[in-house]
Amino acid sequence: MAAAVDVSIIAEVSGLGEDLNFCEKFAVTETIIKAVLNRQIQTTTNVAEALNLCGIGADGVELVIIKATDNDLIIDTDCADNASFAQDQSIDEGECRILKPDGTDEIFIKNGIAGEKVTVDVLIVGST
Numbered sequence: 001m002a003a004a005v006d007v008s009i010i011a012e013v014s015g016l017g018e019d020l021n022f023c024e025k026f027a028v029t030e031t032i033i034k035a036v037l038n039r040q041i042q043t044t045t046n047v048a049e050a051l052n053l054c055g056i057g058a059d060g061v062e063l064v065i066i067k068a069t070d071n072d073l074i075i076d077t078d079c080a081d082n083a084s085f086a087q088d089q090s091i092d093e094g095e096c097r098i099l100k101p102d103g104t105d106e107i108f109i110k111n112g113i114a115g116e117k118v119t120v121d122v123l124i125v126g127s128t
Contacts (some may be wrong), residue, residue, distance in 0.1 A: 060128030072112030
């Protein structure tokens with residue numbers, strides 16, 4: 001029997017005289033069995049590569065929190081391979097994003113500035 005869970009993520013950022021609140025809510029329909037924290041360094045500049053899901057299948061990813069740790073990042077959240085990469089997200093160096101992929105294909109990452117290799121820190125939560 002699959003679990004149905006509502007997830008809320010609330011983050012508060014303060015500094016420079018400004019407070020920012022981010023709220024994200026979504027439904028999880030499968031039982032979460034794995035959460036992985038990973039760092040990935042792009043192998044080759046200007047070539048999109050699959051995000052390492054650390055053993056969680058693309059169809060089982062429920063949540064991805066990704067940070068562009070070093071250099072700017074562009075993402076395709078529904079990509080079959082490097083040749084079909086089409087940017088649908090971008091993250092500046094030092095920023096992060098919360099993603100809820102649709103699970104039909106892989107998540108691909110690529111450097112946002114030509115000639116640079118991007119490094120990402122990622123938290124992946126999934127069911128399979």
